[in-house]
Amino acid sequence: MAFRERTRGRATKPMHFEQASRMIQRFDIFGLTMTYWQGIDLTPQPRPVP
Secondary structure, eight states: OHHHHHHTTOOOHHHHHHHHHHHHHHTTOOSOOOOTTOOOOOSOOOOOOO
16 A cells, blocks of 8 residues: 555556565565466366376
């Protein structure tokens, strides 16, 4: 919220990614950084039969 109030809608894409990076480090979050339109298929994949 502080970032949003500080930038008041004037933040650029790089500024958003920098903020996300700071928050990931601060809150010790593990995961992939991606935009809202990207996604990962997390459905189970069948194992090959030996």
